[in-house]
Amino acid sequence: GDSVTQMEGPVTLSEEAFLTINCTYTATGYPSLFWYVQYPGEGLQLLLKATKADDKGSNKGFEATYRKETTSFHLEKGSVQVSDSAVYFCALLSNTGNQFYFGTGTSLTVIP
């Protein structure tokens, strides 16, 4: 079945460091791919998405490119801030239905 695997955390970075959180997926057909972010004490919010191969989603300085050849959707940011401290979830929406599949989440802490 469809699934998402993302790198385990926690990840701790200094402010202005480069961030990569790896995400790979297994799915039939052409799913849509997402990154959601959960700030402390809050629900999940959509960060960015990509709906077809080679699409790049971007928001708030974060980027991720839908790579069908490597079945990946890695999240990157060139210079993280303390306010980026949160849990990040990779997810896919199967093209056969309405169900989302979420990764286990990666906790990011950015220290000044």
Add this chain to the structure above:
Amino acid sequence: DVKVTQSSRYLVKRTGEKVFLECVQDMDHENMFWYRQDPGLGLRLIYFSYDVKMKEKGDIPEGYSVSREKKERFSLILESASTNQTSMYLCASSPSGLAKETQYFGPGTRLLVL
């Protein structure tokens, strides 16, 4: 802005109690979802609904039931709470059609079953 609200942020119940978790969305969305979030397991889908009075089982429906009597409200019911149902519960909604790709989440209810 889309708003999804959940009836409680924190809840403490005893084993065997019947527990109701309520979720309301104000954007006329057709689809609504209940997840539980546990460390190391991410989000797991319990139940979802595509329309009023309609429900579908997700990946872990055992021990839970749902009710959707009105479009804006989706309730999760723990018929007899157990300690292994201690978790964070997240409700989400999405519109139908192409826009169904974006889910909007509530703030979550952290449930402790003693």
